[in-house]
Amino acid sequence: MKSTNNVKFTQQKFSSLHRIALILATFYSATWVLTFTAIFWGLTAKFSERVLADSVSQNLPTLPLDKRQQQQQDIPTNTNPNIEINPEFRSRSYLLGPADQIAIQVQRFSELNFAGQISQEGLVVLPLIGTVNLRGITVEQAKQVIRDRLNKFIKNPDVTVSLIVQRPVTVTVTGQVARPGFYPLQIPQISAAIFAAGGTNSTADLRGVLIRRTLANGTFAEQKIDLLTPLQTGIAPPVLRLEDGDAIIVPYQQVTVDNKSDRDVAARYSLAAAQGLVQVTVTGEVAKPGFYNLPAGSGRISAALVAAGGATLKADLRDVRVRRILVDGSIVEEPIDLYTPLANATELFDFPLQNGDAIVVPQLEASKSQDYDFNLISRSTLIKPRIYVRVLSYASGGLSSFYIENGSRFLDALNGVAVNAADLRKIALFRFDREQGKAISQKLDAKAALQGDVSQNPLLEDNDVIVIGRNLVERVGYAINTVTQPFRDVLGFLLFFQQLRNGAQNLFAPNSRSNK
Structure with missing residues (x-):
């Protein structure tokens, strides 16, 4: 019986050992499998990454070496232009004084x-x-x-x-600001000074704002500040504490197409002067020279020309001049080309105006008119839209007056009046020449114009007078040359033709017609 129990105990012991060995073997095998799996997975992933990287690098375009070097050179190493500060303008300990x-x-x-x-x-x-x-x-x-x-x-x-x-500091603000003058500042910063002066004008050079300080020994120290670059790049603006007696000078910048983007940024920033009524003078080859108030937000050269009734067809829009008096009394003159954008269908450089500006529209010189497209100009919004023309003839019953589209020619005016066929070759165009102060005339042949002769079909101008009939042309020419020369202005020229119809020298009397 005891032997049987020993056998059973031995069998149970063997079974327990067997199970333990089996578990250990299983664990050992699983460990090796997991280890080899991890190694294999890592190698596979590494290989996949390499294959993917190679495939991507093959698909991406590669820049030439010189191009990459150029791009590296284009990256600015120092984007803050205000790092170099004059020692006299560095932050110094504040000194107490009256009103603190x-x-x-x-x-x-x-x-x-x-x-x-x-x-x-x-x-x-x-x-x-x-x-x-x-x-x-x-x-x-x-x-x-x-x-x-x-x-x-x-x-x-x-x-x-x-x-x-802190006590206020009093500074001087001058140059291209809305209201130059002396200003007490509770916050002694350059931005507060410009804001107190009403903001900067559209022609302010924000890259070269100058601070001038009088030192204890009587000499001057100057610090140039770039306010535009921080607006464009987002870098911190310079922090300089102004002192009593400092002068802030905002210089003038010539307005060109190249710096338009800079001016657009400057016009939108918080220190730009508020847009208000702009008073300008418009003179030269415009319909109504004079003084004009342009509403807020419309102070542009195109608006000034429209307010003056538009330019005449004698105007040279390639050389319009804007004259401006600066704070120091000096006069600058900006040449503006309004013709080329129309001819090339590009953006119009609409010059921003300021109070007191004078716009001068010159007359086109004959030597420069060969490549000047009058038809294009006559259809633009910069030209007076309509002109007033008078026609003097027996067939139409006297002097008739009417408006016609600017850019119209001689034949366009004849379409609206009665003309005898016999008089088609006996026509004259009378025009007042302001430079000479007298009337000038040009004989025209309507038949030749109808056959395509451009020289006989000229462009009409405002206040032109067309006289039809040989006898009438001779009488008008005689009267102009012997009685009324010279005219003081275009009004005298027009009154002359009014008197021909209503005055003592009425050319439409019966005896005058018989001599036709």
Whole structure:
């Protein structure tokens, strides 16, 4: 019986060992499998990454070496133009002075505290110690002065001095700002100074704003500040604390097509002058020379020409001039080409105007008219839309007047009046020449014009007078040359033809017709 029990015990022991061995073998095998799997997976992933990288690099275009070098050179190494600051403009310890408001606290002795303004003499009156002069010293120095005075009454006093409100500094702002002048600033920053002066004008050079400071020895120190680059790139603007007597000069920048983007940025920033009524003078080859007020937001050269009734067909739009008087009294003149954008179908360079500007539209010289497209100009919005023409003839019953589209020619005017066939070759065009101060005439042949002769079909101008009939042409020509020469202005020229119809020399009397 005992032997049987030993056998059973041995069998049970063997079964337990067997199970343990089996478990260990299984664990050992699983460990090796997982290890080899991880190694294999890592190699596969690495291989896949390499294949993917190779395939991507083959598909991406590669830049030539010189191109990559050029791109690296194009990356600016220093995008902040305001790093170099004159030592005279670096932040210095603030010096107390009249109108500064300060607070003084003495720990454990509240009855000795003080809060108030420094007097015009630079003094404050403190409890226990009396009058203290704080003019021209720093806050830290003021603290030490008060401690030394209190030390006679209190052992090792704990004193705190704080600047509560800084006194205003008075600066001069001049140049291209809305209101040049002298301004007290509570915040002594350049932005506050420009804002106080109404903001910068459209012709301000924000890359070259100048701060001029008078030093103690009577010499001047200057610091040039670029305000435009921070607007374009987002870098921090320079922080300079202005001092009493500083002058901020905003220089003039010539307006060109190349710097249009800079001006667009400057026009939208917070320190740009608010747009208001612009008063300008328009003279030269325009329909109605004179003084004009342009509404806020429309102070452009195109708006000025439209307000003056548009340019005449004699105008040279390639050389329109804008004259401007600067703050220092000097005069600058900007040449503006309004013709080329029309001819090339490009964006119009619409020059921004300022109060007091004068727009001068010159007359086109004959030597420069060969490549000048009058038909194009006559259809543009810069030209007077309609002109007033008069026709004097027997067939139409006298002097007839009517408006016609600007850019119309001689034959266009004849379409609206009655003309005898016999008079088609006996026509004259009379026009007042302002430079000569007299009437000039040109004989025209309507039949030749109908057959395509351009020289006989000229462009009409405002206040032209067409006279039809040989006898009538001769009488008008004689009267102009012998009686009324010279005319003072175009009004006298027009009144002359009015008198021909209504005055004593009425050319339409019966005896005049018989001599036709």
